[in-house]
Amino acid sequence: MTSVLEVCAAAKAAAPAVARATTGQKDAALAAMAAALEAGADGVLAANARDVEAARADGTTAAMVDRLTLTPARVAAMAGALRELVALTDPVGQVVRGFRLPNGLDVRQVRVPLGVLAMVYEGRPNVTVDAAGLALKSGNACVLRGSSSALHSNRALTALLRDALVASGLPADAVVLIDDTSRQSVKELGRARGLVDLLIPRGGAGLIQAVVTDSQVPVVETGVGNCHVYVDRAADLGRARAITVNAKAQRPSVCNAAETLLVHAAVAEAFLPAVAGDLRDAGVALVGDDRAQRLAGAEPATDEDWDTEYLDLRLAVRVVDDLDEALDHIARHGTLHTEAIVTEDRAAARRFAAEVDAAAVMVNASTRFTDGGEFGFGAEIGISTQKLHARGPMGLQELTTTKYVVEGDGQVRG
């Protein structure tokens, strides 16, 4: 087993070749990677079957086993995701700003790759392929540290990707897998200063917290979303019902699903019984404060409920007396991900959009729209809930940095 630092050093050595590759070379490699996945699907499925068997033997939950399991269709989808990257604009070389200084110097701020991108993630093997593809298209080498449960799958996938890179004239080490799936390996990755330019944890709150608090390399936090829908006194209640149900139940296991519903007292009697019926029809269990218990038939909520990202068909409901109380609740319990207001009142919408501190604020739209695909960025590597570098869906552009290129004719500073 190669050490974590050796793996990172290999990626760093490969990074300049990836950074220099033209868009044409990178796109050809992405296509080759997609073809390799298809040609090698049997081997991937066989390796995955070992992981799935071990997971079942360990008593892993059915939901987790499902996330781990690959099928021919899922392998084909991974190949399809790589081909979709070909169609996206290459951010490398874009001029972000450019200007001429009074002394004649021409300054350009140019987008360049970060260098080495590292990811720590759980469960799903498709993240291996998605991350490798996004890193390559944005000109970065990548270091992948998946979970032990998916190790055989990830080994088979990265072996195919690496062969395809070499066949495309790029270094194999542009994609490297950390074989060591101990907690210690995550720690070592977070200490790989000078080797890792960006570390992205993607998974549960525990993993993210551990990476953020213990890393010395630059980290972008992703994912935890305790998202709220606030139904204002001036809400169109039909819209509010549709948005609430969609935000909670359309796909409850993801970070942009809503976890708490806040309802203005003035519309609580008209709104809550109706939306409670819609939610129950969608299979959602309700917990709430006194008024929500009375009007929506919710079970009593505990203090903990307001801070819980259920990721499940469960919703906390609270009646608030005004917009201030809603804003205060969100400020105390939100995770800076996505917050929605439903209102026809311009002033309330404007204030909510201005004062809520979050990556995304929705006015009369479902929280589920905070998504790189929905925003038209193509694939995303995660949704940043921090304020530094990237906030919200992270596409190719967010995997780059910039460099100032200054051209002159011998200018010196006076």
Place this chain on the structure above:
Amino acid sequence: MTSVLEVCAAAKAAAPAVARATTGQKDAALAAMAAALEAGADGVLAANARDVEAARADGTTAAMVDRLTLTPARVAAMAGALRELVALTDPVGQVVRGFRLPNGLDVRQVRVPLGVLAMVYEGRPNVTVDAAGLALKSGNACVLRGSSSALHSNRALTALLRDALVASGLPADAVVLIDDTSRQSVKELGRARGLVDLLIPRGGAGLIQAVVTDSQVPVVETGVGNCHVYVDRAADLGRARAITVNAKAQRPSVCNAAETLLVHAAVAEAFLPAVAGDLRDAGVALVGDDRAQRLAGAEPATDEDWDTEYLDLRLAVRVVDDLDEALDHIARHGTLHTEAIVTEDRAAARRFAAEVDAAAVMVNASTRFTDGGEFGFGAEIGISTQKLHARGPMGLQELTTTKYVVEGDGQVRG
């Protein structure tokens, strides 16, 4: 003495009011702060005299005492710097991107303040005023942790600034000073997760390294610059002489000054004796490799010299056989700050600009131009040498993040 976390919490509580303040309110407060510095100059100078006296008694070097010392002219310059901020464009509210999705949702990515900006810095009291002003103009509250040597000065300055904030209708805690100048307070500041949105260390390499490796809040590294000037075989040697002397000697104590000169072997005999004379005239001592010793009369360089940021009238000189050797030297010894090439060869310039990994690459210009003022950004809070969030001179824009505001008419996700 208030605890570090209490100080940070006070700033966090003040942050929303600063974020909501209009440009007019912030500019009025900046003007009031400038006037307060002028009106209170005597008190500031008296406090500073105590710091200077203590520093002298401690045997502090003359250079350090000079950096610490305030004069009526220096206080006036601090007030002037605040007034210059009034003229700069407020980045808050700028729309970075905006587009309509196929489903009719309008998406705007809007610049918003980070929230609470913390700075750890050494020596010069003007950083206190500059940081407070930049934070305010960009809509952030700030937490300042200056050095113990400047504590009386910093207390006097922040007291004036806080009074001016209150008089302008903004909370005093928009600018807070950490009184505790122990090493422990820096550690606590770095652990203030949820209270500090960005921590910027500004000072020597030791301080920066300590903050970066021990912090759990987002950090931007600034400042260390082991910058190189590479004189190519196709250089205009007259320009090369002027650029070398300017990059080294115009202001040797700053991070964008050059520390190493690399000279292509083909021009070493024509260039080195001449530039060595220029440099000696400017008071610069030379160390170098064998060829530099012979051609420039340099003293022998040790391995350590190539990695040393002298910040002094001292230059390491090496003769390289080709551009590759120069690029390799820079990759091994550079600190990702600023690297310069002097050449009339288009291909060499293009390759150097593409392959050197640094915040700024200069082609036929002095390294000294990597500067927020020179780039037209107005004041800068530091020069980022990391790749995440901000790279190169950090002006007002780099002290903000963004928020997606999405407006719809009841859209839900299908």
